[in-house]
Amino acid sequence: MNALRGVMSYTGRNRSLLVGTLLLLALVLFVVIGRMFVDTEDARALSAPSLRSPSWDYPFGTDRQGRDLLAVMVAGTPLTLRIGFIAGFLGVGIGSVLAFTAGFYRGMTDTIIRSVADIGLTVPGLLVLILIAVSVKSSLTVNEMALIVASLAWLYPTRTIRAQVLTLRERGYVELAAMSGMGGLEIIFLELMPSLLPYLAATLVSSVSAAILASIGLEVLGLGPMDSPTLGMTLYWVNFNAAMINGWWWWWVPPIVIIVTVFLGLFFVTIGLDEIANPRLRTST
Amino acid sequence: MQAAYIARRFGVFLLIVWLAATLNFFLPKISGQDPVRTKLLQQAALGGAVQSGMEEMVKEYNTRFGLDRPLIAQYGSYLYDTAHLDFNYSIANYPRTVRELIVEALPWTVGLLATTTLLSFTIGTLLGALLAWPRSPRWLRTLMPPLWALHAIPFFLFGLILIYLFAFQVQWLPMFGGYSPGAVQGFTWKFVSDVAMHSILPALSIILVSVGGWALAMRGMMVTTMGEDYVVFAEAKGLRSTTVFLRYCVRNAILPQTTALALALGQILSGAVLVEVIFGFPGIGALLYQAIQENDQFLIQGIVFTVIVALGLATLVLDIVYPWLDPRISYRKVS
Numbered sequence: 001m002n003a004l005r006g007v008m009s010y011t012g013r014n015r016s017l018l019v020g021t022l023l024l025l026a027l028v029l030f031v032v033i034g035r036m037f038v039d040t041e042d043a044r045a046l047s048a049p050s051l052r053s054p055s056w057d058y059p060f061g062t063d064r065q066g067r068d069l070l071a072v073m074v075a076g077t078p079l080t081l082r083i084g085f086i087a088g089f090l091g092v093g094i095g096s097v098l099a100f101t102a103g104f105y106r107g108m109t110d111t112i113i114r115s116v117a118d119i120g121l122t123v124p125g126l127l128v129l130i131l132i133a134v135s136v137k138s139s140l141t142v143n144e145m146a147l148i149v150a151s152l153a154w155l156y157p158t159r160t161i162r163a164q165v166l167t168l169r170e171r172g173y174v175e176l177a178a179m180s181g182m183g184g185l186e187i188i189f190l191e192l193m194p195s196l197l198p199y200l201a202a203t204l205v206s207s208v209s210a211a212i213l214a215s216i217g218l219e220v221l222g223l224g225p226m227d228s229p230t231l232g233m234t235l236y237w238v239n240f241n242a243a244m245i246n247g248w249w250w251w252w253v254p255p256i257v258i259i260v261t262v263f264l265g266l267f268f269v270t271i272g273l274d275e276i277a278n279p280r281l282r283t284s285t
Numbered sequence: 286m287q288a289a290y291i292a293r294r295f296g297v298f299l300l301i302v303w304l305a306a307t308l309n310f311f312l313p314k315i316s317g318q319d320p321v322r323t324k325l326l327q328q329a330a331l332g333g334a335v336q337s338g339m340e341e342m343v344k345e346y347n348t349r350f351g352l353d354r355p356l357i358a359q360y361g362s363y364l365y366d367t368a369h370l371d372f373n374y375s376i377a378n379y380p381r382t383v384r385e386l387i388v389e390a391l392p393w394t395v396g397l398l399a400t401t402t403l404l405s406f407t408i409g410t411l412l413g414a415l416l417a418w419p420r421s422p423r424w425l426r427t428l429m430p431p432l433w434a435l436h437a438i439p440f441f442l443f444g445l446i447l448i449y450l451f452a453f454q455v456q457w458l459p460m461f462g463g464y465s466p467g468a469v470q471g472f473t474w475k476f477v478s479d480v481a482m483h484s485i486l487p488a489l490s491i492i493l494v495s496v497g498g499w500a501l502a503m504r505g506m507m508v509t510t511m512g513e514d515y516v517v518f519a520e521a522k523g524l525r526s527t528t529v530f531l532r533y534c535v536r537n538a539i540l541p542q543t544t545a546l547a548l549a550l551g552q553i554l555s556g557a558v559l560v561e562v563i564f565g566f567p568g569i570g571a572l573l574y575q576a577i578q579e580n581d582q583f584l585i586q587g588i589v590f591t592v593i594v595a596l597g598l599a600t601l602v603l604d605i606v607y608p609w610l611d612p613r614i615s616y617r618k619v620s
Contacts, residue, residue, distance in 0.1 A: 119301060121548060122600050126555030127589045128308065134577065134585055135312040213439055217559055220441065222577050235445075239563055244448055245460065256445060260438055267437035 017272025023265030027077060027258065034074035042071035043229040054250050061250035064241050067229065073254050076229040079142050081262070083215045083230070086146035088208030091153025095207075096200065098158045100188050103165030113158065120155040126217050128152060133223040140225050149214045156210070157203050164199055168192055202273035209266040216259065231255045231262075291605055298601045305593040306367045309586045310360055372587030377579035383587035386572060391591070393463055394568030397484060398557055401491040402550070408492070409499025410542055414535050416500060417507030420526060429500070436497030441559035444490035448563070451486060459483050463567040487564045491557060502545060506538035513537075540611045547603040550596055 012018070042048060045065035054061040060069035102113040132148050133140065140148070168174060169192070177191050193200075218224055219232025220239060234255045238244070243251040322343050329339065347353045351362065366373070372383035415421040416429060435443065452460030459465070464479045510516065511534055519533045561570030569588055576584035 119297065119304070122551060122597065123301065123305070123593055124551035124554045124596055126558060127592055130573070130577070131308065131312055131585065131589050134580075134582070135315065209437075216439065217555065220559055220562065221574055244445065244453065247453070249449070252445065256442055259442060263437045263439070264434060 014272050014275055016268045016275065020265045020268030020270075020272055023261050023268065027261055027265065030258075031074055031077050034070065038068070038071045038074050040071055040075040042068035043075040047071075051248065053248075060254050061248075063234075063237060063248075063251050064243075065237070069234075069251065069254060072229040072234055073231075073258060076231050076234060076255075077258055077262075079228055080212060080215065080231040080259075083142060083146040083149060084208040084212035086143065087149040087153045087211035087215070088204055090147075090150035091207045091211065092157045092200065092204045094150075094154040095157025095203075096161055098154065099161035099165055100192070102158070103162040104169055104184065104188055104192070110162075114162065117155050117158045117162075120152065121159060125152050125155075126214060129214060129218055130221065130223060133218055139227075140223075142225050142228050142230065145215055145218070145225055146211075149211045149218075152214075153207055153211050157207055160203060161196070161200070164196055165192060168195065198273060198277035202270050202277050205266055205270045205273060209263060209270070212262060212266075231259050235259075287608070290608065294601055294604050298597050301597040302594050303364075305590050305597075306364055307360075309367070309590055310363045313582060313586075314356070367590065372590070373583045375576075375581055375584045377576070377581040377584070383584050386584065387569070387587055387591050390567060390569045390572045391595075393566060394557065394561065394570065395595075397487060397491075397561070397566065397568060398554065400484075401488050401495075401557070402546075402553055404488075405492045405495040406499055406542075406546060409496040410503045410535075410539060412496065413500035413503025413505075414507050414530070414538065417504045417511065418530060418534075429497075432493075432497035432500060434497075435494050436501065438494060439559070440491050440494050440556040441563050443494050444487065444560050444563050447486050447490050458486050460486070461565045463565075483566070487560050487566050490560055491553070494556075495553065498549075499542065503538060503542055506541055507534055510534050510538040543603065543607060543610060547600045547607075550599055550603075554592065554596060 045067055048058060048062040048066045048068045050062060050064050050066040052058050052062045058068055058070065060073060062068055063072070098113050098117075102110040129148060129152060132151060136144070136148065174187060174191055177187050182190070215224070215230075216232035216235065219230060220235050222236055222240075224230060224233050224236065226233070235252070238252045238255070241248075241251075325339065325342060325346070344353075351359060370384055372387075375381050375383050375386055378386060412425070412428070412432075415425055448460050451458050459482060463483050464470070464476065465483075468476055468479050470476060516529065516533050519529045524533075557568075558570035558573060560566070561568045562574045565571060569592060573585065573588050575581075576588065
């Protein structure tokens with residue numbers, strides 16, 4: 001109970017974390033409540049009359065291919081988030097392993113890992129992802145999509161976490177641990193990892209956000225999972241059918257509102273977590 | 286020292302070029318597609334032709350395109366072609382070559398990107414510096430939260446909103462294309478102003494979104510710099526406020542911003558590709574979209590290669606200019 005009150009009073013001071021969490025919670029609620037009332041099967045094409053503006057029967061209207069757009073949003077939001085989370089977790093996971101190996105053991109491995117990450121980061125990620133997506137297969141599933149995005153998602157975490165490890169390993173308590181005979185892995189998991197946890201969490205959230213951005217980018221270009229109602233695919237159809245010019249506003253307003261909410265939520269959570277990871281930021285608001 | 290630094294940076298650039306070409310060559314091979322057979326089957330299905338003799342045709346074409354040679358030989362000639370910027374014909378726009386199409390689209394993208402990046406970097410950096418400066422007007426601070434929030438949104442999404450507001454609702458600006466249909470291209474006042482009108486919305490959607498990021502980073506750097514002893518000393522000497530601001534604070538705080546610029550170019554470009562797609566702006570991004578729609582492998586590969594090389598070149602230039610901005614860097618070997 002006391003701990004809960006502590007959390008409450010901290011989030012009261014850490015506004016960004018609070019706002020971000022609330023935004024993301026709102027989305028989760030939308031999906032959970034939506035699932036109770038809406039049949040996600042209606043997110044398939046031809047399950048409703050086409051191009052109806054919002055009405056009692058179809059609160060979000062329907063698109064040109066006859067998808068119930070409320071069902072599309074309810075079914076698609078978790079799919080987009082799933083791509084982001086799979087790719088984000090893989091990215092930070094692989095990135096951490098590489099970063100700890102490079103930053104802690106140094107030497108030749110460090111040179112190689114650092115150079116690869118540095119060079120990889122200057123290359124425009126979306127274009128390489130496009131090349132991969134085009135070469136791999138013509139139609140992708142949501143999970144394959146996540147793997148493609150993950151193939152570059154480790155670059156940024158590797159670089160930034162490595163920098164953190166480099167500063168940490170020079171600290172007195174790490175040296176002390178080494179002198180008292182702890183092995184490399186023990187130091188990494190028992191000494192370095194715990195103090196980096198908030199930082200890793202912030203990196204994870206921003207990686208998820210970057211992965212969602214990349215996946216939506218691929219989808220808008222027409223390289224996404226064609227038969228899945230993800231948010232990016234909805235935007236692809238919006239663009240494909242020129243819904244903007246034709247004045248079918250109900251088709252593009254919901255996906256844009258949801259995507260903006262996702263990005264704003266993740267952005268504020270990252271800032272909030274940064275504040276925890278780097279207490280010096282707390283005074284300079 | 287200087288020469289060694291430039292040589293090392295140039296080496297990295299060559300490495301990037303080689304990697305891009307290698308990626309282009311091997312990625313399609315991994316998927317195990319047989320381009321000749323696929324294309325022939327497609328055409329046979331379209332024309333309803335007899336399928337006998339198909340195998341001989343596949344063999345004949347494979348020999349002609351050198352696809353029956355060992356992989357390493359194919360790779361060698363691919364590298365040779367790529368080094369000569371020969372990306373083959375565009376499959377969807379035959380007989381036009383990939384190079385022609387890219388050369389046509391490139392100025393649009395370079396123009397859009399150069400203008401927007403320069404503007405957003407300058408405005409954002411200046412805004413961030415002013416935000417950290419205690420003597421700047423108060424109302425500036427109210428600008429920050431909206432710019433901050435915008436910064437979290439992808440360019441093209443904001444572009445869609447701009448299209449709706451300014452091109453659909455009030456119809457002040459054109460919503461699609463790089464120039465009016467039927468316009469005569471050339472360096473006439475009419476055409477240039479037409480292009481400018483068409484570029485406003487795509488440019489705004491990149492600038493307004495990215496300004497917040499630059500401002501945020503610059504503000505952080507300024508706060509740190511303003512705490513430095515030399516700034517306190519400059520103020521104690523009674524130097525003019527503008528001198529302290531520009532020469533002592535901004536001059537030093539801007540250094541990490543330039544490094545960040547080199548790193549951000551790739552991201553800005555990825556975002557701009559999508560902006561071009563939704564605005565139908567006739568640059569590399571729209572060409573790429575078209576190539577993906579028509580499954581034009583050679584065109585896609587050519588574009589990806591060109592963009593990676595162009596961006597590597599831009600980073601190279603920034604990195605070479607950097608020691609001139611920050612004299613410490615050239616004497617320091619990267620640790």
